[in-house]
Amino acid sequence: MRPTLRPDAVLVQAVIAGALSFAHLHDLAAAAGQTGWKAWAYPVSVDLLLVAAWRRLRTLRAAGAPAQSAWTWFTVALAASLGANVATAGLLDLGHVPDWLRILVAGWPALAFLGGTLLVHTPAPAVTPEPPAENAVVERAIPAEPEQESPPALPAVEPAEATPEPIAAPPAVAVPPALVAHARKVADDHHARTGSPIDTDTLRARLGVPPQMADAIAAQLA
Template sequence: MRALPVRVDAVLVQALIAAALSFAHLHDLALAAGQDGWKALAYPVSVDLLLVAAWRRLRSGDAIAAGWCWFLVALTASLGANVATAGLLDLDDVPDWLRILVAGWPAVAFLGGTLLAHGAPKPNEARATASEPPSTITGPEPTPAEAAPLSATAEIPPAEPESALPAPAPPALVALARKVADDHRARTGTPIDTSTLRARLGIPMPLAEAIATQLP
């Protein structure tokens, strides 16, 4: 198999170098302040985790003020350790106020992490709550007696307009139809039907039916 080319991300390498240096500075400061063993190793992790939690809260858009507050607190702790270990502070004789700050940092980090984790609902929970339909109060269903007037009204067909009704046949047209009917009876011996009457007179079927009712 052909080996895949390995791409080196300069930003990732820079982030790893910065994280390693910050870890070392925080570890040395905690160690100089009397926190030895695993406790000195836990301080850099605590500061970096608080930075990441505050940055994620800023990216999510919830509780921006709290996110900036704890982000600045963690950044100050990280920068302070970097500056303090750069030769400006005698690590062999750490002042008492710095020992107090280092010893009180776990409580500060715990408070900040708790507030950032539980200070606002998660985006998925907020969307689920917003998507829930509002509760509605429904009354009792109508009885058949109450619903009957609506159904009866709906079943009434619309009244046929007067313009659709056939108009009375003119007397002259009725007289002509009688002659046509008599001629048809004389030739065929049977009464004329409505279709033949309509075809002989050239009139609409409704008018032919009205005239046929008046013929003997």
């Protein structure tokens, strides 16, 4: 079956608008002194620059690259097309075109050639490949070490009970009360500084007494 052609309102509107803009550009170029085929070439040049700048703009935006140059040439082509349409609306006497408009029309080919060359020969931005979403982690199974059997426990040998030797009690040493009072102050000072009670060796070193007397003093301080 042959496909049925159905009119598209958007396409029809685009064709009509393009034809009218094409005609306005031709009339303006002809009024500015461009006769013959040159007047027909101006609309083609303006429209091609507009399309090329738009396509370049979409390519740069899709790649995430700066698009200032494409925007500039798109604006230039749009201004030329829009200006020609407005100029032919009766605001400008096409029979007496001003000199500045003739200069603009005559200089348009060089401007359009420069814009088209820059748009075509600008290097395309390099697309950086996206990294993988997740790094694949390969888990390597590690074989479990075989359990080693512990050797059988040997029966414990109970040590022979040793008969404790009687500890001889230290001979009683007479300690003067004044020395005991002084030792108590030393012990209190040591406890206040260190937070722990004073031991016998430290007490003996602080008082300068023999070991037997230091033991006797420590027993009274306890």
